[in-house]
Amino acid sequence: MAESIASGQEKVSKGTTAVVITSVTCITGISSLLAGLVVVGLPTIAKDLALDANLLLWPSSIYALTCGCTLLPLGAVADVIGSRTMYLTGCVLQSLFTMACGLSQDGSQLILFRGLAGIAISFCLPSAVSIITNTFPEGKRRNIAFASMGGGQPIGFSLGLTLGGVLSDSIGWRWGFHIAAIINTLILGVAVYGLPKDIDSWEPITWKRLTSDIDWIGAILASASLAMLSYAFASITGSSLNIKTPATIALLIASVALVPIFILWINRQERLNRPAIIPKSLWRNRVFTSICISVFLTWGAFNAVESILTLYFQYVREISAIQTSIRFLPAPISSTLANVIMGLIAHRVHADSAVIVGTTVTCIAPLLMAIAHPDWSYWSCEFLAVLFNPVGADTFFTISNLLITSVFPTKTQALAGGVFNTIAQIGKSVGLATSAVIANSVTARSSSEDKQSPEALLEGYRATFWYCFALSWTTLVVCSLGLRNIGRVGVKRE
Template sequence: MSTVTTTQLSHESVDLRDVTNVIPLETERQNPSDGTTISKARQATTTFQLSGLNFLSSAVNGIILVSLPTLVAELNLPEQLHVWPISVYGLAVGSTILPVGSLADAAGSRLVDLVGCFSMALLLLASGFVKSGEQLVAYRALQGVAMSMHLASSVSLVTQSIPSGRARNVAFSCLGLSQPLGFSVGLVLGGVLVDTVGWRVGFYLTGGLSLLLSFVGLWALPKSGDRRTASEVVHELKRKMDWVGSLLASGFMVCLSYFLALLECLRYHAVVFRGTQVDGAILQFVLSRGTRVVRNGDVHPTSPQPCRRHNPQLHHWLVCPQGLCPMVGGRLVDSLRRRPGSDGARQAGVAILVQPLFAQLLQPISGDILFTVGLIIVSEAFPEDTQALAGAVFNAASQFGTSLGLAIMQVVAGVVTKKAAAREAPIDALLLGYRASFWAMTGFMVLCFALGLVGLHKTGKVGNKKDD
């Protein structure tokens, strides 16, 4: 009897040792830094820091948009570079974010994000001291590179610090909400600054706040338990990163966006897409971001102010509601997402129609629903050790869509305006071109709807809490 009892105890002790060997590994995966669960306060601070940088970068876009006529005149910016302080930023982000995402997975998302945050803050401060338009364009391009580090790392940092479920969905919603909300605040602030202390103060203010948030990130952002040496990072980059593919993709985005901006006409070619869940989400979001150039302000400086004879201080109130309604849309995403078939939330956002007043109020909700649910889909489709690359892929689609949409809308509006100039007054011809760009964006949204039906029909529920 004693022999049997001893054997049973020995067997049970082996089972207990196996269990204790498994539990710390799972706990370490959730929080590699110290093996404990991150507090809710720190999770909230992490979300606030990541969203705050998005907010400030978008606020700068709004400030530049409203102050662009004054900025162009003061810095003697050449005519061919009038829109480059806005467009070069998105172009730089979209062109560098793919290799940066792979770098973040290899070197650590926290390190890459902090480098991007501090660089962004210093470049914003430096932009307030520029003496020429070319210097501003160069600083804006460098800001895009710095921001790509933050955007690619933010998705990985959220997945590292916040467990899957509603809390993570809210964090992703905050990342999406911060951009239009920051742009809206930037419009209001830019209109006030132009008529008072000047546009340079906007760079000083956003740069100082970005520097403060960067120091907050030193404490809040989760540390990686897998500390690697420089040689190990280089080895990981050689082994995991597709350098040829990343360089080709980045070069393609640069060349296509640049040459589209120089074309006098645009010819459409039929392209057939083979959709999967991830492909459908990304392709739909690329085209939808092309329609969001209005909300991001890329079309506004060249048309509505001359057409309506609005001064900058009045103009920013006309587009300000576009940044307020996403606050409501972000709250709706989680409840819609939990219903069977999360693509229903995306299609509801795509299906919003255009009317002058209601478009200003409701159109931003479409893009933010696409952003939040699409980001959840893409993050769940990628493995845990490539979450930074997942964020890079999704944000590359976002920035590329913005840059490409700007170029296409410029071509459409320019061609229609040029044809109408012979028979219409200059302001009326300009307004016709502006309306033509809206019809083109409406066509893109119809195409987005079709892509969503094909690519997301098997998506099902996403963003639910996983019981490991």
């Protein structure tokens, strides 16, 4: 079977290449685009749907919560029933739930469908990694495919921030979901007919395989821990006071308590030579561990900076949603350029050098915003911050996908995608929650009497930008130590 896949990889046509790259880029990009659209359009959405203040950030948080909690088990299922089947199923569900979000009549419906959309993308993300790996041999095409897929998320998010205000102040935020659902359905049609049909194993799917080849208990333990952790952080994001509530404290303690239980279970599975949802041996690999830590920090800092920037523009600079969107135009442009460049040169440069350069550029973004003043011109700091912020995430996502797929065996490529994207989603939740806590805490201690005044909010946002600057520099240190001397990746093996 492995030989037939390898043989098929060498004969990949340009048409198939275009279908695979377009599909995985658009499907992952659309999900992130909607996340950005919700962030910018949230004030308008909340007003239209009478969304309670305590639930204001839940349309954003619930998506990351459900996605992060289902990636691991769905990645494991994809390795058994086939990545193509799982991917197409996820595309169908994403179209349905995205359209449902646009048709929501109240806040509860929007939150419900956003949560279901998070589960839908969990069908797609790990399966997409497997599709790319089993379609393209190591080399330029695989590099470009991973660069496109990895870039689809930050580019989509930045594009969503750009379009969100435009739609909210013109034809309405609902059209963002409607248009996304239509495009998603068109891409689904292309994928049905264009994705290779021979990339999955022909081994029959049986109940025995589903029960014995998947570590269900490990998946449940990991998902439960992540669910409680994500829920707690989502609550904290809504209000920093929630961190003191008994429910939040209990969830945090329970999520941490499940970690040693999960480790013990993994040890048992490996001792008995049974499947483990995340093999313990992977964490002994310096490169893999460094990637996981860095992805966690990178995704958290990237999303926190972009989210706080939207609040800075609307509540400190006091400009409209559409003006905010215009100011985010440099982000998708720099993000696209970073991914195109990485796709073309990944196999020619040392991976550690590429990551260090990309992360260093990103470090400039929160630093500029930490010292920026609202009276200064947009071009003095804000433009460069918006331009530089996506570069590190785009560079690191491409390199990480190439490295991780070389660490995991071929038969568990979908699970590898699940691990990678789970860590990224949890990083996003933690980054947003901790940033919100810092901003709210500093603003609460402001000397300004009106805690909602631009001056008071600016103090909190500046503290958050310094925090994100520290996260970016921590990522730089981890990459410098953990990825040193790893050489080039994505090089075709003879």
